[in-house]
Amino acid sequence: MIHSFFSLVTRHWISLLGSVIALVALVLVVMLFGMELAGYHGGPYLGILTYMLLPMGILFGLALIPIGVLRKRKIDRAAANHHQASPAGLPVIDLNDARTRGVLLASVAIGMVSLVVVAGATYKGVEVMESVPFCGTVCHTVMEPEHTAFQRSSHSKLRCADCHIGAGADWFVKSKISGSWQMVSVALHLYPTPIPSPVHNLRPARDTCEQCHWPTRHVGDKLQVRTKFADDEANSVTKTVLLMKVGGQQGMASSGIHWHVDRGVKIRFQSDPSRQNVFDVEMTAADGKVRTFKTREAATGPVEWRQMDCVDCHNRPSHTFKMPSLEIDNALEDGRIDKTLPFIKREGMRVLNGQYASHEEARVGIAREVAGFYKTSYADLSTSKAAAITKAGNSLGDIYAWNVFPKMKVTWGTYKSNLGHDDDAPGCFRCHDKKHVAPDGDKISGSCKLCHAVLADDEKDPEILKTLKP
Ligand code: HEC
Ligand code: HEC
Ligand code: HEC
Ligand code: HEC
Ligand code: HEC
Incomplete structure (x- = not known):
């Protein structure tokens, strides 16, 4: 079986060439991948080689095999039609002939030398390319908005990869593959501006955020004081005081805003790709009961389902662009x-x-x-x-x-936060708009007391602050 496969594949020179290309590329991929697993980080260009060019080489080689096999079959058939013996596809190497031995020896020698030269050139090439301040210029422009915001966030000590890749080998490979395509698109200026959000292949928060933040931690109520200035001559000051009911898990039950991420609760929602217009919301409660809240107007364009997690509210944990x-x-x-x-x-x-x-x-x-x-x-x-x-x-x-x-092309409001509600960023009100109705007539609540107590709303000198800070 193996024997006949080999003879099939190697009978025509095209298949033979294909097998050699595929095999060499495969060996190189395995070698480079092994090196990377062993801790050698070759940088983005090596990634392109390992995860794009060489795999393409494997596919190219594999594609040549059937071409050669078909060619050979055609030749055989043509020969059979003319009642002739099929011509030998490959030259016969007779090692008894001194000249053949000489040519063979020379080819092996030349082959070895070129292998060393190619390997050396590849290594040098990768090294030179990586010393070019590529990421300092092109990449920097592309990622500048996120990088700038990141440096101002409470996550500034993290690495981009902590949220964008996370731990585990499968995501490592996935990110390497998409990262390589990104490099090419950046180099060829194929990337869209602004970089689109939401990120549709972002890793689930369970594998990223929850590595550092316990979803079961009880935060409780959180006081928020907003100081605002008016556009009059005196820049008059007012304060808004909110008591945010962040809640979380306490004992067996969850309450408040972090109820959504209780392990027992599952919320799935249907939205357009921007995730700004939410249609059906399906809620599976801790007791296993499923309820679906529907909007009156149905979706017209393409829709997608998604299971709600941290980033559906904290969609800008690190890239917070403000107004x-x-x-x-x-x-x-x-x-x-x-x-x-x-x-x-x-x-x-x-x-x-x-x-x-x-x-x-x-x-x-x-x-x-x-x-x-x-x-x-x-x-x-x-x-x-x-x-x-x-x-x-x-x-x-x-x-x-x-x-x-x-x-x-990133300007004020290009990247909206979902962690609140206002005129141009509905955030919580994508669902809590009193327009999502269950079959029994219940609505997803929009009560002003559900998420916070507004202790003062644009007041000059709120009583509550005098009580809290006497
Ligand atoms: C604390 C987690 C976290 C860290 C750290 C982080 N990101 Fe993000 N990033 C996110 C999330 C979440 C989104 C997706 C927002 C969405 O899908 O709505 C995102 C989106 C993006 C986007 C898409 C455009 C946008 O602004 O939405 C880019 C580009 C990006 N991040 C680059 C970076 C870079 C570069 C770094 C490191 C300097 C980085 N990120 C660090 C969480 C993070
Ligand atoms: C590698 C660990 C790590 C990961 C991963 C991580 N965080 Fe954090 N997070 C932190 C640290 C550290 C702080 C800062 C705590 C402080 O300042 O007291 C923080 C602070 C926060 C805060 C409060 C401060 C603020 O900016 O409002 C929020 C909210 C938050 N993280 C959400 C997230 C979300 C959502 C994700 C996933 C997209 C995430 N974090 C991923 C470590 C992490
Ligand atoms: C339903 C929306 C929603 C979801 C889902 C959500 N959060 Fe929050 N979270 C909030 C809001 C609102 C606040 C309060 C923000 C504020 O005013 O500072 C908050 C506050 C926080 C804080 C700051 C708490 C503090 O001590 O100051 C952290 C950390 C945090 N969230 C992490 C997470 C993580 C991790 C997840 C996923 C397991 C998550 N959140 C899921 C809405 C949400
Ligand atoms: C994808 C839809 C969706 C989004 C977005 C959403 N919620 Fe909810 N929320 C729900 C559903 C569904 C319920 C359960 C409704 C019910 O029990 O009637 C709920 C319930 C709540 C509750 C009550 C929890 C309890 O104790 O039972 C609070 C508080 C809340 N949400 C706060 C928020 C805040 C704050 C935001 C924005 C940061 C937000 N939600 C965004 C779907 C959503
Ligand atoms: C589903 C949860 C939810 C509901 C319902 C809700 N809010 Fe909010 N509200 C929030 C969150 C989250 C924030 C943002 C807090 C932050 O920025 O950290 C907020 C912020 C605010 C602010 C401060 C905004 C500012 O000026 O900075 C006011 C005022 C406010 N809400 C009033 C209301 C009123 C009035 C209602 C009833 C119509 C209401 N909210 C209903 C979740 C909710």
């Missing part, structure tokens, strides 16, 4: 922008929403606009508060550069 208003409020609160500058909130909003071609242009333009405003409207401050005005301009430039990336 101008929140950024300016934070900067005013912690003094990066002087809150005594008249109209600075309003002016900040205006300059941040301007159009700039690059970060450099934005920084220059924003600083000039801010200085210009005070020069024309508050000439006295323009000199007495010159330092504060310069600082405000620089801080606003930072805010722009943290959130807007013209080259990648």
Whole structure:
């Protein structure tokens, strides 16, 4: 059986060549993969070789085999039709002939030398390519938005791979394969801008987030104080105080917001690919009872089902892009922008929403606009508060550069957070909109008390804070 397979495959030179190519490529893949498992990290180019080019070589080689076999069969058949013996497909090597022995020896020698040369050249080539500051330029532009936001997040000490790959050999290989394609698409400028979100092949949170965060941990209630500044001359301050019912598992039962990720609860939902419009929601409770909440309007375009996990709410755990208003409020609160500058909130909003071609242009333009405003409207401050005005301009430039990336077409609101609800990012209200109805008429609740207690809503001097911080 094995014998006849070999004779079939090697009877025509095309099949023979194919088998050799496939075999050599296979040996190289196994070798490189083994090296990588043993801890040698050859970098992205070696990945392209191991996970793209060589496998393509294997496939190419394998494809040649049937071609050769068919060719040979055709030749045999033609010979049979003419009642002739089939011509030998391959030359006969007669080792009794001194000349043949010489040629054979020379071929082996040349073969060995070229193998060494090819191996050396490949090694050198990979080394040289990797020393080219490729990722510092092309890759950097592509990943700049995420990398910038990542550095400001509470996950800045993690590696990208902690969430994007996680542990385990199967995901390692999967990520290597998709990573290699990504490298090629980046090199050939085939990538879309902005990089699309959600990430459809993101690993389930159970294998990433839950390696560090226990889903069963009880967080309980969490106090949130938001300080907001108005767009009047005084940049008037108000505060919003929320008591978030994060909850979690306590004893046998879960409550509050983290009830969704209780081990016993399973929520699946149907949405369009953007995951911003949710249609059917199917809930399997801890007691095994299944309920489906449906919307009145059915989906028109393509839909997909997904099991809810951490990233359906925390969809920007590491790449949190904020809106101008929140950024300016934070900067005013912690003094990066002087809150005594008249109209600075309003002016900040205006300059941040301007159009700039690059970060450099934005920084220059924003600083000039801010200085210009005070020069024309508050000439006295323009000199007495010159330092504060310069600082405000620089801080606003930072805010722009943290959130807007013209080259990648990432601007305010391109990447929305699902961890809340507002006009342009429905978040929780994708389901909690009182429009998802079960057959018995029950709705997914939209009660303002379900998720938080609003202890103060845009108040000047909330009573509750006096009680908490006497
Ligand atoms: C704490 C976990 C975490 C870390 C660390 C992390 N990411 Fe992500 N990233 C995510 C999640 C979750 C999404 C998917 C968001 C979605 O699907 O809605 C994502 C999405 C992305 C996207 C798609 C575009 C977008 O903004 O949604 C890119 C590109 C990306 N990450 C790059 C990176 C890079 C580069 C790093 C390292 C500098 C990194 N990520 C680190 C969790 C993480
Ligand atoms: C390798 C460990 C690790 C992984 C994986 C990880 N985290 Fe974290 N996470 C941390 C650490 C460390 C902190 C910071 C805690 C602190 O600052 O007190 C943190 C903080 C947080 C916070 C609170 C701070 C904030 O920014 O709001 C949230 C929410 C969070 N992580 C969600 C996630 C989600 C969702 C994922 C999966 C996409 C994830 N984490 C994956 C380690 C991890
Ligand atoms: C239904 C939406 C939802 C899901 C699902 C969800 N979270 Fe949260 N989580 C929230 C909200 C809302 C908060 C409170 C955010 C805030 O205001 O700071 C929060 C808070 C947190 C915090 C901060 C707690 C603290 O001590 O400050 C961590 C960490 C966290 N979540 C991790 C996770 C992890 C890990 C998962 C998956 C196992 C998960 N969350 C699933 C909505 C969710
Ligand atoms: C994919 C749909 C979906 C999304 C998105 C979603 N939820 Fe839910 N949520 C549900 C369903 C279904 C229930 C159960 C409804 C019921 O019991 O009537 C629920 C129940 C709750 C409960 C009550 C839990 C309990 O103790 O029984 C809270 C609190 C809650 N959600 C908070 C949130 C918050 C906060 C967000 C956004 C950060 C959010 N949810 C996003 C589907 C969703
Ligand atoms: C399904 C859960 C859920 C429901 C229902 C809900 N909220 Fe919220 N709400 C949230 C979450 C989550 C946040 C964001 C907290 C954060 O940013 O960390 C939030 C934030 C807020 C804020 C602060 C936003 C800001 O200005 O920064 C207000 C005010 C608010 N909600 C009011 C309401 C009112 C009024 C209702 C009833 C119509 C309501 N919420 C219903 C989950 C919910």
